[in-house]
Amino acid sequence: MVVDLYYAPASPPCRTVLLAAKAIGVDLNLKELDLRKGEHTTPEYLKLNPQHTIPTIVDNGYSLSESRAIITYLQNKYGKNDSLYPKDPKQRGLVDQRLYFDAASLYPSFVNHYFLDTFLENSEFVAGNQLTLADLSLVATVSTIEVFNHDLSPFKNITRWFSKVKQVAPGYDEVNDKPLDGFRKIASGLTKK
Ligand SMILES: N[C@@H](CCC(=O)N[C@@H](CS)C(=O)NCC(=O)O)C(=O)O
16 A cells, blocks of 8 residues: 655655655555645645645545644554554553653744744844844743753844844843843753753
8 A cells, every 4th residue: 555645855844754754654655735835735735734834745645634643543553563652551651741742842843943043134123123022022932942051043134133122122131131140140050951
């Protein structure tokens, strides 16, 4: 039985499916879509997945989207043993918790870095060329992310904006940077482990 996968090579949730398929040992018939050309919004594709996202699989007429639903389906149907997705309720509960954590928290926050970087593409601050309340709110979050050793350097606009806000936000050192010392201690403990 051949399972079709509609995908794009660089898409993180598509790579999740590709990795899981290799580990499970299921062959996929790869059908690459070019999102820039709108190949995911054709009437044919919308019939398979009205949400027009990739990845989507089609297994003998059964279509399924959402990467984590796809990988658990592939495992349930084609898995040779249950080590990747244990049947024991408590062990499976833990795997599901991590999958939902990725879906609901980790991946969206990563994607939102890009939105923030895009907001800063053509302006010095997040809502134009002057400091606003939005910068002050976002910098409290971003500075905390940084303290927890998250590398922000790939996000060039965020990095530029962050050092600018540090310079111009009144009282930044006193009310935002110094109080982060407590988190710095926690973060350095996490790094040492
Ligand atoms: N939660 C979904 C996310 C899928 C998703 O957002 N895929 C992006 C590519 S990485 C996409 O299809 N974007 C096009 C669109 O939403 O129209 C999953 O894990 O499968």
